[in-house]
Amino acid sequence: MQGRVTFTATVVSGLLLALGIGVMFLAVTAHPVGAAEVALAVAMILGFFASLAAVAWVVRYAVKRALRPVRTMRDELGTISDHRNIRRVTVPSTHDDVADLARCVNVALDRIEQLVERQRAFAAEASHELRSPLTGLRTRLELGLEHPEEEDWPETARAVLDDADRMQQIIADLLTMAKLEAGVLGTRGPIDLGELVRAETARRRQRVPIEIETDEGVMVSGARTHLIRVLTNLLDNADRHARTWIRVAVGTDGRDALLMVADDGPGIPPEERERVFQRFQRLDEGRRCEPGGTGLGLAISRDIAKAHGGELFVGDSPGGARLVLRLPLIGAQDPASSAPPVSTTR
Incomplete structure (x- = not known):
């Protein structure tokens, strides 16, 4: 028989999952094939890689879509610049872990805002309580200096000491509260x-x-x-x-x-x-x-x-x-x- 025998590789499509790595294997035969079989083999190869690319794109899109609420929360939390602008994050309409996470974040923000408000009110009240004895002390001394010959200086000294004792007690109480909030309880x-x-x-x-x-x-x-x-x-x-x-x-x-x-x-x-x-x-x-x-x-x-x-x-x-x-x-x-x-x- 005249002519030439051509040896070609016929692709046997398969995917071996070994160690998480997809491996393509080829089977080589020693019989002559026609152009149609070669075209089919090429089409199978191209189809496989096209399918792989499509699956990768779908997975990427699905993950990106699923994480979109998380990125939104990240951006909203990034807008919180100080204690006067504690905004709440948007809770997705879905009933999943991301929505639960958003609700937990909002609960934490509520607590932080309440703590900040208490601290602000406490600072204002503490300054007022300290200002009262300071004002009384200063007023008593100023009046005494304006009319030193008429002032009962022993009584003035006692009044000044009373105001100083009150300020000292307030400061000691504030330090005690700070230690308690920090968990410093002492030896038990x-x-x-x-x-x-x-x-x-x-x-x-x-x-x-x-x-x-x-x-x-x-x-x-x-x-x-x-x-x-x-x-x-x-x-x-x-x-x-x-x-x-x-x-x-x-x-x-x-x-x-x-x-x-x-x-x-x-x-x-x-x-x-x-x-x-x-x-x-x-x-x-x-x-x-x-x-x-x-x-x-x-x-x-x-x-x-x-x-x-x-x-x-x-x-x-x-x-x-x-x-x-x-x-x-x-x-x-x-x-x-x-x-x-x-x-x-x-």
Whole structure:
């Protein structure tokens, strides 16, 4: 037979997935093929690569479309330049993880904005509280210098010292609050609440008598100096407003220790029970802070309670005020085996 035998490569289309790499393999045959088979092989090769390119483009488009809300959130967060421009991000209409992420971001922004507002208000209130004694001090000295021969200088010196003491107390309270917010609590250890109450009340000089009722072995874990600060603040508050008596009780309520300080003063209206724990807050009637107070005592006391894993709140009382400190017990006992000495109803 005349003619020439031509050896060509017939492509066997296939894709081997090995180590994540697509491998094209060729099978070589030794029989003559026609032009149609060659064209078919070329078409299969070109079709494969065209399909691969199409799949890559579709995947890229789908990923880009899915991440478009994330890029939008990134751009919107980038527009937040300071605390006065805390905008919320757009929540996609889809019900997927991206929408959940947007909602979480907005919740975080809400908290940040509230924190910034509280800090701004606190700074304004602190500056006002410091400005008041400074103004009084300056006025007293200026009047004395204008009429030095008529001024009672010993009395002026006492007034100046009183104003200086007030400023010093405000600054000390501000530093305490800053440490509590930073988580600086100090050395913690086991504390017998009953023993702490008896020791601290014994060294105080009260305007009215204090009745003490404590259970034995009410143990909590805490920083002693801070818990003394809470007790002192509660006793100071009661002493300012009590008419004839103050009552201090220590006991347990299930898995918690309770320290209650009550008085027979004008009491705290239910609608004011949260406001008394705000910084620099004073009630409009009855229970006003004395002139030497800083307005931070109860706010600091609640922060200390929270730092110890507890709470401080105003309990119900038929007359006067009842403030209750609740702290976790060391070695929690069976709730059914203890009876609380105070009502914790809020």
